[in-house]
Amino acid sequence: MQEYKTTGIVRVNCGYIGLDKKQADVRRSMVKPVKGKSGIYEILAPIELKNGEVVRMENPDKALLKSLAPVQPEKMPQAAAVKKEDAVKKEDAVKKEDIAQPKKKTTKTRHR
Numbered sequence: 001m002q003e004y005k006t007t008g009i010v011r012v013n014c015g016y017i018g019l020d021k022k023q024a025d026v027r028r029s030m031v032k033p034v035k036g037k038s039g040i041y042e043i044l045a046p047i048e049l050k051n052g053e054v055v056r057m058e059n060p061d062k063a064l065l066k067s068l069a070p071v072q073p074e075k076m077p078q079a080a081a082v083k084k085e086d087a088v089k090k091e092d093a094v095k096k097e098d099i100a101q102p103k104k105k106t107t108k109t110r111h112r
Contacts, residue, residue, distance in 0.1 A: 001040070001056035004068040010049040012064070017041055018056025 001018050017031070018039050024031055031041035039056070049055060054071060057064075 001058045003054060003056050003071040004060070005071050006049045006051055006053045006055070006067060007069050008051050008067045010064060010067045011046055012043060012049065013046045014043050016058065017043060017047075023053065023055070 003018075016034065019027070019031065019041055020039065024033070024041055027047050030043065030045040030047050032044055034040045034042055057068075060068060
C-alpha cells in the first residue's frame with residue numbers, strides 16, 4: 001500500500017485503508033480491522049479524512065487522487081545516496097549561453 005497525505009477533506013466510501021491506531025479509534029464504528037494485517041481496516045461505512053492526515057491506500061481512484069499527495073519515503077537507499085553525491089550540482093552545469101553557437105551565414109554582396 002502507498003502512503004498518501006490528504007490535501008483537503010476526503011470522503012472514502014468503501015474498500016481497505018491503512019490507518020494508525022489513533023485514526024482507527026476515532027472511526028471505530030465505521031471500520032473493521034482485517035485479520036492478519038496490522039494497521040489495515042475494511043471500511044464499513046463512509047469515512048471522512050481531514051486535511052493533512054496520512055493514510056495508506058492501494059490504487060485509489062482518480063477522484064480521490066485529486067485530494068491526495070503521495071508521501072515520499074524519508075530514508076534514501078544507500079545506492080541512491082552515492083549517486084546524489086556524484087551528481088553535478090545545478091550551479092556547475094553548463095548553461096546554454098556558455099556553449100558556443102555556430103555563426104549565422106551571412107550573404108555576401110557582390111560588387112559589380
